[in-house]
Amino acid sequence: MRKIEKIIIHCTATPPESNIGVSEIDAWHKEKGWKGCGYHYVIKRDGEIQKGRRVEEIGAHTKGFNAKSIGIALVGGVDKNGKAKDTKTKKQEESLRALLGELLREFEGAVVLGHRDLDKNKECPSFDVKEWFYA
Template sequence: MREINLIVIHCSATRADRDITAQDINAAHKVMGFSSWGYHYYIRKSGRVEPMRPLDEVGAHARGYNAKSIGVCYEGGLDTNGKPADTRTLPQQIALHALVSKLLKQFPGSRVVGHRDLSPDKNYNGIIDPWERVKECPVFDVLKECWE
């Protein structure tokens, strides 16, 4: 098993009134040139967790961080008008917390971050300010949620 020290949370950037399956993401990632889906897990609006890439395979979800990370993506991230919004359903929130808790037990000492938290800290203040974000993904503050 490879060394893991980071769990990166993503959203699928899908409108709240639309559905996107793991297979849809796989097809999109292949069009982008990946061998298969870039994430290790996908959480549907229903709260169902779908395994994607095996954990022993390096993901394709956070450039520069893939080698030692696990990518977790949830369905959603845009409101019905296509604007960034925390669209997680209660079942998704419960499933996400359960999955991350399990991963933290399996990979103790790992940090949990949102994809946006890996943006460059352009003013070097130790905080990724909203104006520095390359993406809004996952559209909620991962660093403020309790993951234990």
């Protein structure tokens, strides 16, 4: 197993009414020439947790930080005009907390943060992950 230092939260930059999941993301990421969904987990609007890439495999989600991290994407993150907006649902929050609890038991000492904390040019995932998780 590779070493996991960070668990990085993303959004799919889709509007709230767009009820997509791992199969759509898989298709988009294949279009980019990647080997399918770059995230390890996708959390749908209704809170369903879907598995993307295997955790043992390096993801494709945060430039420069993929080797030692796990990527989780929340479906949503923009308004109907494509502008960054915190659109996460209560169900998504519950699922994310449960998933993070499990992952942190397995990968002790890993830090939870948002994509934008590692790339100042990004707004992803459209909310302050550290404040949400650790406050």
